[in-house]
Amino acid sequence: MTDVSTLPSLTDAPAVTLAGAPVHTADADPAWWRHAVIYQIYPRSWADANGDGIGDLPGITARLPYLRDLGVDAIWLSPFYTSPQADAGYDVANYRDIDPLFGTLADADTMIARAHELGLKVIVDLVPNHSSDEHEWFQAALAAGPGSPERSRYLFRDGQGEHGELPPNNWDSVFGGPAWTRTTNADGTPGQWYLHLFDPKQPDFDWTHPEVRTEFEDILRFWLDRGVDGFRVDVAHGLVKEDGLPDWAEAQALLGNTDDANPEARTEDGARAPMWDQDGVHEVYEQWRTILTSYNPVGEQHDPQADRILCAEAWVTPQERAVRYVRDTEMHQAFNFDYLQAAWLAPQIREVVESSFAANDSVGAPTTWVLSNHDVVRHASRLGLPVGTRRPNGIGIGDPQPDADLGLQRARAATALMLALPGSSYLYQGEELGLPDSTDMPDHHRQDPSWERSGRTERGRDGCRVPMPWVADAPSLGFGPSDQTWLPQPASYAALAVDQQDGVEGSTLELYRALLTTRRDRALGTGSLTWVEGWPEQVVAFAVTPSDGGERTLVLANLGEHPVALPEGAQPLLSSGPLGPDGTVPTDTTVWARW
Ligand code: NOJ
Secondary structure, X not given: OOOOOOOOOOOOOOOOEEOOOOOEOOOOOOOHXXXXXXXXXXXXXXXXXXXXXXXXXXHHHHHHHHHHHHOOOEEEEOOOEEOOOOOOOOXXXXXXXXXXXXXXXXXXXXXXXXXXXXXXXXXXXXXXXXXXXXXXXXXXXHHHOOOOOOHHHEOEEOOEOOOOOEOOOOOEOOOOOEOEEEEEOOOOOEEEEEEOOOOOOOOEEOOOOHHHHHHHHHXXXXXHHOOOOEEEEOOOOOOOOOOOOOOOOOOOOOOOOOOOOOOOOOOOOOOOOOOOOOOOHHHHHHHHHHHHHHOOOOOOOOOOOOOOEEEEOOOOOXXXXXXXXXXXXOOOEEOOHHHHHOOOOHHHHHHHHHHHHHHHHHOOOOOEEEOOOOOOOOHHHHOOOOOOOOOOOXXXXXXXXXXXXXXXXXXXXXXHHHOOOOOEEEEEOOHHHOOOOOOOOOHHHOOOHHHHHXXXXXXXXXXXXXXXXXXXXXXXXXXXXXXXXXXXXXXXXHHHOHHHHOXXXXXXXXXXXXXXXXXXXXXXXXXEEEEEEOOOOOEEEEEEEOOXXXXXXXXXEEOOOOXXXXXXXXXXXXXXXXXXXXXXXXXXEEEEEEO
């Protein structure tokens, strides 16, 4: 954090005004998840206790105090279940056990208990759209053959064409290539096809099957009984497919990565993609909500700090449609991918902030905010690309490289803006260090299935999944006791290691700590938000007023070309980068001030 206590008084203060009514009014509901900051741990890459080069649960447990000190409220862990790791654990073979790579169920219990001791909630990842092809149900389905009850839990179909040699429909998979794979019968002849919206090793369940529903209800209870505080629900918009699986000629996007393919878009005549956002998914979440509520019943005994929650990963547009997942009978939160995808342009940011509040407020849900996760290029790299660049699905050797300094400066400003927004925010491991993506990883290291499935046209997500640097001068930068890491760490990570930033004024780690402490002290997460006007168009400025009517915070992010001054009476609390000698806010800098 920049020391702002010695700044000279401001000159040329502009005349600014609150722009009418708040765009979001203060939230008096005390439930923890309505304003929580949730830190995503990618278990493969956070901390490796046994030195095999892959992170694990004991590694996570040992490092949890770091997160308590960072000041987050909760952790969300990407999958750690038994899995052949064809999609880094999003291909689950056993939903009730831990993959030996990550540890044991006892390690999970220890991790959950330690997190709770430290005051951190624990959210685990639930992957209900598909299992691994190595799941016992899928293996039984293959063995049992066409027409069997075992096959009816997945989406097996006969092929088209004279000999069934063509896929049952024309759907593409999200990772590239067809969404259907043909099976081989016991006698070696070609058999039926099965649907996989992602990799062939991730067969889709048939959610019209009652056993699939009861199985997942039971899985929810299994983890709730172990004490988890909630679930992040993978591909929440994909479970139910349109009856008859009709053809859909539109290209699939890689997790919303391309401009020319948007899986949620309607066609010109208004048709909705038959594999996404079907109305039938909502019944599933209504049922899940009743299960979660049974762990903290509504009524006099209800403890708002003990709520168990569901968060939807649903790449659904428009937002009016997306917030159907967070009606008060369904999930508690949904990721705000519109926010993640907004360009570094003030009008676009204002627009998405407003539309997010309008949509979520209309159903009484907290708005969430996110800039990075394990599926997208880290924002410190994304924001170092020229504004208006298509959001890439991975960056590699030979691709246009981001401007690292610019990216980091903008990333710090973007985070300072985000963490002042009322609602709940998600952070992705390592962003508190300002980590860039690994953008020059040799391609032979790549493990994301989308690299091969796209015919090596999409580099995929490995660049944001590289193991964390903890200690500059240690094997694997302190990730584990050996020098092994499942993906190579870029040279730039050493200088960004935790030990290089801890206690260092102006470091990104200290900025995040200050943002999180100040956010809490000034109750920004539950405040009301009113735009403040009077600066050039490329300035995003708003005031947050706490729900108890306490002191107002002015937040100003300058995305324009010239420095701008703060209004009279504004006293800077922190800033994402150094302020000008006259107290002005330079380009690509965000300031929080008492006002
Ligand atoms: C979304 C997850 O975030 C991503 O990592 C995964 O590949 C797909 N869902 C498929 O499970």
